[in-house]
Amino acid sequence: MIKRVLERTREVIEHIFPERQIYHRSHGEVRYLSLSTRTQILVTCAAMTAFIWFGYATASVFLSGHLLSSQSRQAFASRMHFQRLVAEARAKEASTQALLDNRTVAFSEAADDLERRLNTLKVLLDQPDSSALDTLLPGDKGVSTLVMNVAAEDQTPRQSRTASLLNSAKGSAPKDPIKKLEWLKQQENQILRTAEERAETRIEGLQAVLSMTGLNLDDIIAQDNSKVGGPLIALNESQLFGQALSLDEGFTNRVARLTGRVARAQQLESLVYDVPLGEPLLVPHRKTSGFGTRVDPITHRAAHHSGQDFGAFRLAPISATADGTVVYAGWRAGYGRLVEIDHGYGFKTRYGHMAKIKVKRGQKVKFGQQIGAMGSSGRSTGVHLHYEVWFKGKPYDPQKFLKAGLYVQQG
Numbered sequence: 001m002i003k004r005v006l007e008r009t010r011e012v013i014e015h016i017f018p019e020r021q022i023y024h025r026s027h028g029e030v031r032y033l034s035l036s037t038r039t040q041i042l043v044t045c046a047a048m049t050a051f052i053w054f055g056y057a058t059a060s061v062f063l064s065g066h067l068l069s070s071q072s073r074q075a076f077a078s079r080m081h082f083q084r085l086v087a088e089a090r091a092k093e094a095s096t097q098a099l100l101d102n103r104t105v106a107f108s109e110a111a112d113d114l115e116r117r118l119n120t121l122k123v124l125l126d127q128p129d130s131s132a133l134d135t136l137l138p139g140d141k142g143v144s145t146l147v148m149n150v151a152a153e154d155q156t157p158r159q160s161r162t163a164s165l166l167n168s169a170k171g172s173a174p175k176d177p178i179k180k181l182e183w184l185k186q187q188e189n190q191i192l193r194t195a196e197e198r199a200e201t202r203i204e205g206l207q208a209v210l211s212m213t214g215l216n217l218d219d220i221i222a223q224d225n226s227k228v229g230g231p232l233i234a235l236n237e238s239q240l241f242g243q244a245l246s247l248d249e250g251f252t253n254r255v256a257r258l259t260g261r262v263a264r265a266q267q268l269e270s271l272v273y274d275v276p277l278g279e280p281l282l283v284p285h286r287k288t289s290g291f292g293t294r295v296d297p298i299t300h301r302a303a304h305h306s307g308q309d310f311g312a313f314r315l316a317p318i319s320a321t322a323d324g325t326v327v328y329a330g331w332r333a334g335y336g337r338l339v340e341i342d343h344g345y346g347f348k349t350r351y352g353h354m355a356k357i358k359v360k361r362g363q364k365v366k367f368g369q370q371i372g373a374m375g376s377s378g379r380s381t382g383v384h385l386h387y388e389v390w391f392k393g394k395p396y397d398p399q400k401f402l403k404a405g406l407y408v409q410q411g
Contacts, residue, residue: 336378
């Protein structure tokens with residue numbers, strides 16, 4: 001069986017690859033090359049092997065090139081992605097650094113602004129000739145010439161914090177930026193708060209004194225608008241202070257309000273100087289007939305007494321009860337020798353029954369300045385001073401003004 005299969009296979013191969021002869025003729029000679037079946041099979045196998053190897057090599061090269069190209073593209077994409085991430089990181093770093101620099105600059109500017117504002121307030125506090133500051137922060141060395149005495153009814157007078165305020169304001173700022181900024185804010189708030197409280201205390205005290213006269217404060221102020229308080233700072237300081245105020249609207253508004261309160265306090269202090277609150281006699285004396293209805297010592301009938309009488313010795317010195325201008329100095333019926341002084345704001349005072357007059361009409365007088373001597377001239381039954389206080393052409397009880405004057409010491 002196997003033998004027949006082998007013979008049949010040999011017959012098929014010999015049929016496909018029969019023995020062949022290749023003839024070659026050259027120069028009249030004929031030559032031939034005999035190719036046996038075995039030789040043809042070997043050549044065919046070699047050709048097929050070469051063809052298969054060539055196809056495999058070609059396919060391998062093509063597939064390898066495609067794979068390398070794909071890997072190259074992936075590597076390139078990875079490299080570009082990495083470069084993009086690096087660029088983004090560097091951009092974020094630059095942005096963060098720029099933001100940090102800007103915040104640092106802004107913080108430094110804010111700290112510098114606060115320090116300049118604090119220095120401005122310290123400059124304001126250090127001005128010895130500022131009348132506004134005298135009103136705002138009276139010190140222990142006679143800065144203010146008007147000192148409020150504590151009333152007996154006031155059991156809890158406010159204590160001055162001027163010394164502690166100035167000491168804290170003159171301290172050195174911390175070196176740490178955040179602590180420095182907080183320190184500057186605290187110093188600024190402390191100065192402004194103390195100044196505001198001082199101004200309010202000043203206003204309340206002056207208003208309380210003036211209200212004791214029984215007059216309406218607005219009616220008094222309305223008599224002379226020319227005596228409104230001046231600015232908080234002197235003219236030669238306005239440029240420096242203006243620069244500080246321009247730094248912050250809230251700071252500007254707060255100082256503007258404070259300026260208004262100080263101007264109000266100045267106005268009231270000026271008013272207290274002009275309102276006749278002092279005693280007309282600077283020597284021991286006694287009060288006799290008061291203001292209002294009484295039995296007239298001459299007619300012995302009920303009559304209105306428009307002033308306050310004071311008793312003392314003959315030629316006792318009579319003084320002006322406030323600054324003003326003498327508008328009358330001479331004899332007047334009923335008053336005898338009379339001096340009338342205009343103090344402004346609608347106030348006038350009269351001093352009657354003098355023995356001597358020591359001032360002239362139109363003369364400026366100061367508080368406490370002697371204007372005459374006590375006597376008994378005119379309609380009088382003995383040596384005394386008849387003292388009147390007028391406001392807007394109407395007499396008022398001098399005793400109320402004298403009581404208010406007990407809480408004010410001028411010197």
